[in-house]
Amino acid sequence: MTLTQSLLAIVVLIATSAFFSLAEITLAASRRLRLRQMADEGDARAEQVLKVQEQPGHYFTVVQIGLNAVAILGGVVGEGALSPFFERLLGIWFGPDAAKTGAFLASFVTIIAVFLVFADLFPKRLGMSDPEHLAVRMVGPMNVLITTFKPLVWFFTRSTDVLFKLLGIPLQRIDKITSADILAMTEAGARAGVLAVREQQVIANVFELDTRLVHSVMTSRDRITWFQKDDPESVLRARIVAEPFSAYPVCDGDIDHVLGYVDAKDMFQRVLSGQPLALDQGVPLHKALVIPDRLSLTEVLEQFQQAHEDFAIIVNEYSLVVGVITLNDVMSTVMGDLVGAQDEEQQIVKRDDTSWLIDGVTPVQDVMRALHIDTLPHADEYETLAGFLMVMLRRVPKRTDCVNWGGYAFEVVDVDNHRVDQVLVSKKV
Template identity: 45%
Template structure:
């Protein structure tokens, strides 16, 4: 009976050490930090153990190997008499003793594999942080008790690792790919709602998108000339009611300042004609280079009190205008805007009318296309068409990519105003035409 109790105790100890090993190794540092921030001291202990795991793993291996050896010795002695009786019922030849030994060995090995290894490790993998927090204090105590053995084996292991130039501690680095993987898992599980998933994805894209994908392009900027008369100013305000207007001297590259439309409204309320005066023009303007990412642009807006910025290229030419609202909309808004002119209009299940200035990242999301060729060379769908054709497109020019046909249907001079994007429903035709350019 004492041998049976000994086997049971060894199995329980083996299960404890197996659970401890897997749970502490598999615990996610992000979740442990959340638990630690909530005041869980044991979570902090687990983090410290993960940062310096050498002594812990040395203790685990010493303990598991000792248990395995003792289990083999005690188990064979305990079970062989019982297996001998069972074998004798069906066989009493010269091999009876060997058969009894093999059966007892298989039985004890199966018990240890099932109850001291597989089951506890499965439990630890299911809820690693919870298990690790429960066992960390006991494991630290056992490590301390086995200090001489732990120091010897841990030092030897570290020496071997240094000889082969292998790091002795784990470096915990959370990459963008790790975050995306967690987002995908959360969305699949249902713990992360679709709207939250899309919002976080848009935020992560801020570092990969430049100002060109969010700004109002140069040709769409409405501005006042310093020499504009009252009728011209009033007409521009009525046609394009913005809060702020740039003021130029002849053309956009000769900026004078900016003016608020409410100052024009004040003139009208006072019964005066709308006109520009020196006092109402704000001379200080906020400039941003077009090479900035949306994330960098947001940081620049944080340090100023300006409502908009003029985007310039390396030659100091104005290429666009961006507002803080534009930047916020780049990750708060949907692919298809609710107010104003829509950039993407779905015609049917397999075709869309897309504005040429639509950011290529939005098109990739809409069509679920993983990549466009050399997408670092352009920001918009029109830019992709120009890049693929190697010239300014004409009407009906098209490019086929990844099973979609991108056709220019509205070209104003050298500007591609609108494209028709069509999904090629015949898979064979799509494969055959892949990468083709037509004009």
């Protein structure tokens, strides 16, 4: 074989090796979500790639047969073609034996370098740049090769399957997408500028709904404004002016005996039309949606959707009212500081770069977000900052109590009838 023929053979072998390297990396790097989208748009090749990803054994067997065969042939052809050239060149300065040894090493290094760059690094970096579109182009030729080398593919695949079974490794690819995967993708999108930071935060808040209990956003029992069924109009007017809300529970005797609720819009319409506000003179009384206090916010949304309501009474296992919640409360959790910014300002007030004044009923998730804290101890035992302090102190907090955690000092500065009103949080320098 002449030098020209040998060089041509090396070029063909490099191209063949590059083909198999490209086929290998594009299949491994292709995202199933993107392939599914391409398949839904009518690309039948994307569906073939998805099927291969589910059972890639035959595909990778052909790839490895091709890569190993080309590597062996490349070494044989390259050494035979380049060694005489390097031997003549080195013979000018060295003796025959030294020139022969040097020629072998030079041809070996040259072939390795050329194959490494053109048959491995370049095609793999090319495949990583756009794996899905390249994978759909490679799957057709690869299926032809799988059929052509079927006996060899069957033998090597079966041998590999036996090893997998002996080691207890599943034969099919497990490709479950979790919420953590989606959040990681949105965070990467935010860093790349594809998503705005606020958009990424909204998506993260949506997934947080399933882990946050209703306690974290409800209006607690001691803050509920409610009406007695026989309250006179003057009392109703004064209470609405003092504490304006979208809905008011109506009770019989005490807050634990809820008859229903009145919508503020109905009352405003009666005021504008000059009608009386007394509850026994025609003000619509709506049936209250009652939900348990251990529901997650996702379950609360489902309850609102099924009942076609946006206001609910929350009770504990003893049927005592512990709070109320509205649809706006849940949506404020999703939208973050885009909705309900005033409430958040009242609960978390940043005094300077190293200190915050925080309401005791503030949900711990909001506190962690404001302070950039990743974890808190015993996080499953409480929902609010006051609960965190109770768990850490193992008693009801009192004024001047302090808890240190995560580089922050949490000091109780105001307590009202055993209720933690204000906590001063200071960052340790």
